[in-house]
Amino acid sequence: MTTRDTVISVKNLSKYYGELSVLRKIDIDVHTGEVICIIGPSGSGKSTFLRCLNYLEKPTGGEITILGNTLYGISSGANVEKANEKNAREIRKNVGMVFQQFNLWPHKTVLENVIEGPIQVKKADKRASIQRAEDLLKKVGMLEKKNAYPLQLSGGQQQRVAIARTLAMDPKVILFDEPTSALDPEFVNEVLNVIKELADDGMTMIVVTHEMGFVAKAANRVCFMDGGYIIEDGSPQEVFKHPRTERAKQFFSKILNV
Template sequence: MQSDNVAGNDDPLVVVSGVNKWYGEHHVLKDINTTVARGEVVVVIGPSGSGKSTLCRAINRLETVQEGEILIDGVKLPEEGADLAKLRSDVGMVFQSFNLFAHKTVLENVTLAPIKVRKMKKADAEARAMKLLQRVGVEAHAHKMPAQLSGGQQQRVAIARSLAMDPKLILLDEPTSALDPEMINEVLDVMIELAREGMTMIVVTHEMGFARKAANRVIFMAEGAIVEEAAPDEFFTNPRTERAQEFLSKILHN
């Protein structure tokens, strides 16, 4: 599953060093240190309130941090302005709530950023968008409005929209948590295919089956800290920490 490093570059794509974040008195991220290699799929799991989504959003600077630094492809996260916009064009983000523009068609949703940000010609953007919509299995709905699609279809459009920018990295923050159970697998199938193709992904999820099947590494967080990191087989069969053992006993046996 691990893809070849781009142009022989062995440097990690993402480096998180000494990151701390507080909301007032609440310490939500505690001394976070981790790296993500090119082509690696990292799944972040843990109980609610453990800081998973905050970490995911901090990597795209949707959340600011008070201490530490985050590097994407060797470049420190910009504070604001054009540099931050460029970073966000290179780092795709898929949210649990889809965030599609309700007044634009599926095709318009997917082509908007490539035309506006990448300055792609409309015809080229639409041709690429149709290929991506086909890839995620919703090309037949290209001219519909988002409200005409199921939740699972909308989330697959959101993934296509993220891919349309040809990102170096995709962050997925609980992408299936707002879906009906029967729609979850259709989104997970797309994510598994992306993982197989070598897309670098950081995925916050409660879907342990996806973690087992598609992840190179599992990060387990609790109370704002990374408690354990391991390959999926190792983590799920032989967690080292008591906190991880307790978490897995609840979710795998209920």
Template sequence: MTETLVRASNVRKSYGHVEVLKGVSLTVKPGEVMCLLGPSGSGKSTFLRCINHLERINGGRIEVGGDLVGYARRHGKIFEMNPREVSRQRRGIGMVFQRFNLFPHMTALENIMAAPVGVKKVERSAAKARAYELLERVGLSHVAGHYPAQLSGGQQQRVAIARALAMDPELLLFDEPTSALDPELVGDVLDVMRQLAADGMTMIVVTHEIGFARSVADTVVFMDGGVVVEAGSPAEVLDNPQNPRTVAFLNSVM
């Protein structure tokens, strides 16, 4: 596939006088898995949040499926979308957060049903059937009636992945999905993500899991100081890095 699903062009983001993103440009093809690596504070998570307009960019542009994210062209000018338009646009972009963000008063099944019923107006019976299918897909059909407090962190994260899939996104964003988990729970979450990759889901993953990046990513991007330092295949970036900053980072985590 040669078409581009995600195109970021010279993206800049500042908080006050602190410039967090300093001109990031990346492209992601449909079905591609891109892993973003880098030290804390390098801008990885901020960039990810910009892709679905959870953060407003200060310069450049981001397009998903050929459409500007968070903005629209009208009469030859670019305007920021209103919240309702942004919400509608986000339907095609799923996001899995570090801290799960499940509704504590809803069961696993209800968490997965919530957005299809509330946002897409899917019939409850159809949403329920789909939620059961997704729980089965992530290996959790036996906890459909459990509340988040009754689940382990790894189970909560897998429910969060199922919830994101319930909206049938064309793109899934993962913001350090295993960093809040105990080590023995990481494997189950990564296995679900590996299967999603094998199924052809387009994914951008902020992670410190080097083994996952090596085995699953089509493209590995190393960021530091708000810029892309190095990008390429796992073999290029992880096994034969060219930039001293990449080398130093990998030596510290491997």
């Protein structure tokens, strides 16, 4: 792949809950190695957009193509949901997701949490999976805790384990849904530093976050969402310093020195 290959293509995406419109006419392409941060006020559709990408939420209209597999809006015709479920399974093989809550298995050790996916889903060799898990735990600074259980860890430590667990599946793309929002402030930076290292390594990522300092350092692109639309899309410098819309100017005037 070259750095400009399109990994994700979203066209005219919409999402309704009954009469409530949550996403409206979303169009975006994501290229190999890009780090895109999705920002905006609460309720603007950020997390819903992310969850539509791997079919945790069913899009109402439009289409999403990820690594050659397409999800269609469920309003587009009969049998589309069945086809989407099949394609979603293929997408999830290559697209990892890190949630606000860590979703670790409490009855399994850190190491067991990380090797579970490769062994059960990919039928990987156990010995090789353990070696890979230990390498990843070292990468996220958690190797010394490999025999601990999740409830013995801080929130920041659990989230780093969750990232290692995602990496163990060798994803081509990682989606982060506000990965630090459930953490105490003292643990936020340790998780953001791990994500920044992944960005530096060239991992393709979409990150929904409120951490503007991280966005400024790590993002190639920033998408500002409001009211279910992407209303700004550009570099951090462009979006933060020179927003085109009044809504974005109003938002940034309250949280940034711009």
